Amino acid sequence: MKKISKIWWIVGAIALIAVLFFLFTGKKKTEEISFEFAKVEKANLQNSVTATGTIEPVTSVSVGTQVSGIVNKLYVDYNSVVKKGQVIAELDKTNLISQLNSAQASLQSAQANLQSAQASLNYQTNNFSRYSTLFNKGLVSADEFESARLTYLQAKENVSTSQQQVASAREEVSRAQTNLGYATITSPIDGVVTSKSVEEGQTVAASFSTPELFKIAKDLTNMQVVADVDEADIGNVKAGERVEFTVDAYPNDKFYGIVTQVRLEATTTNNVVTYEVVISAPNGDLKLKPGLTANVTIFTAEREGVLSVPSKALRFTPTKETVGNKKIIDVNAKNKVWTLEGETLKAHKVNIGMSDGIHTEILHGISAGKQIVTDIKSTIAEEDEESQERSPFAPGPRGNNKKK
Numbered sequence: 001m002k003k004i005s006k007i008w009w010i011v012g013a014i015a016l017i018a019v020l021f022f023l024f025t026g027k028k029k030t031e032e033i034s035f036e037f038a039k040v041e042k043a044n045l046q047n048s049v050t051a052t053g054t055i056e057p058v059t060s061v062s063v064g065t066q067v068s069g070i071v072n073k074l075y076v077d078y079n080s081v082v083k084k085g086q087v088i089a090e091l092d093k094t095n096l097i098s099q100l101n102s103a104q105a106s107l108q109s110a111q112a113n114l115q116s117a118q119a120s121l122n123y124q125t126n127n128f129s130r131y132s133t134l135f136n137k138g139l140v141s142a143d144e145f146e147s148a149r150l151t152y153l154q155a156k157e158n159v160s161t162s163q164q165q166v167a168s169a170r171e172e173v174s175r176a177q178t179n180l181g182y183a184t185i186t187s188p189i190d191g192v193v194t195s196k197s198v199e200e201g202q203t204v205a206a207s208f209s210t211p212e213l214f215k216i217a218k219d220l221t222n223m224q225v226v227a228d229v230d231e232a233d234i235g236n237v238k239a240g241e242r243v244e245f246t247v248d249a250y251p252n253d254k255f256y257g258i259v260t261q262v263r264l265e266a267t268t269t270n271n272v273v274t275y276e277v278v279i280s281a282p283n284g285d286l287k288l289k290p291g292l293t294a295n296v297t298i299f300t301a302e303r304e305g306v307l308s309v310p311s312k313a314l315r316f317t318p319t320k321e322t323v324g325n326k327k328i329i330d331v332n333a334k335n336k337v338w339t340l341e342g343e344t345l346k347a348h349k350v351n352i353g354m355s356d357g358i359h360t361e362i363l364h365g366i367s368a369g370k371q372i373v374t375d376i377k378s379t380i381a382e383e384d385e386e387s388q389e390r391s392p393f394a395p396g397p398r399g400n401n402k403k404k
Contacts (some may be wrong), residue, residue, distance in 0.1 A: 131144060
């Protein structure tokens with residue numbers, strides 16, 4: 001039994017030595033530190049706001065009718081070019097002419113009644129004058145005098161009433177003439193017909209509201225985009241800012257404009273608040289058509305050729321644990337960048353300007369061309385010590401068992 005125990009002790013000791021030998025003579029791991037650098041150099045920085053909008057004419061007029069009737073004739077169609085004052089449609093005038101004739105007849109009747117009333121007034125004026133003279137001489141009674149006076153006043157009142165009737169009849173004639181004129185519809189501006197809502201023979205009723213017959217755009221070479229900008233972005237949008245936009249009809253073309261107006265009225269849709277921004281859109285080649293959807297980019301801030309660094313360089317902060325045996329020289333500053341000078345990491349206080357999220361403008365604190373540290377990386381390398389003595393219990397490398 002003692003002999004067997006000794007054997008097991010020897011075997012255990014040999015196994016322990018083999019394990020320790022393998023651990024200390026196997027692969028060793030070493031940590032390697034590397035830095036990422038960027039150069040302080042000039043760049044163009046831009047901040048922008050994106051939105052969607054609709055292409056619209058700058059001036060667009062809806063042409064309607066103020067009288068009811070049947071559309072008798074249309075002289076224009078979609079895309080027709082029209083001039084101010086040009087006749088573009090006519091309504092049936094039969095009823096309107098009849099109304100005018102009736103009004104003119106009523107006017108003539110009222111004028112005849114006025115003439116009769118004036119003649120009666122002239123007679124009663126003279127009659128009352130005679131009775132007044134006779135009454136003053138005591139030749140007529142007071143009752144006869146008062147009767148003549150009353151008849152005179154009634155004649156005078158009849159003239160006033162007839163004059164009012166004539167004036168009213170004249171207004172009816174004028175109204176009938178105006179309505180007859182409304183039956184001939186003319187273009188209020190020079191432009192292009194973009195919409196037509198009626199056809200010949202169709203009845204239009206103007207009882208409660210003016211029905212729309214046509215829509216005329218004044219100048220299609222000068223369009224505008226009305227874009228809906230989110231409330232979170234509207235604070236940065238101002239008149240005069242540069243705009244780029246695209247439309248699906250011409251996906252490879254870019255169009256340019258300027259913000260001309262930021263409207264104060266808010267629109268809420270599904271709890272999302274937006275504001276309308278009006279953008280000029282020159283359209284000399286007539287590619288932009290009313291109603292197209294525009295994908296808009298508004299440049300709210302731009303800097304060209306300014307000194308800048310990657311924004312992540314301002315977020316880089318070295319520590320003793322991450323830089324190994326490198327020396328760190330820090331400064332007390334809110335914004336700083338780091339340079340590697342030999343074995344020393346040195347901080348530089350900088351003043352910053354605008355940022356586009358990727359790059360940040362440097363106002364002063366570091367010169368152009370400097371290499372600054374933007375990040376640090378640590379890698380672990382495994383070192384295989386083949387030259388060290390192998391464990392006598394470990395298997396040898398393949399290919400060494402050669403027959404002699």
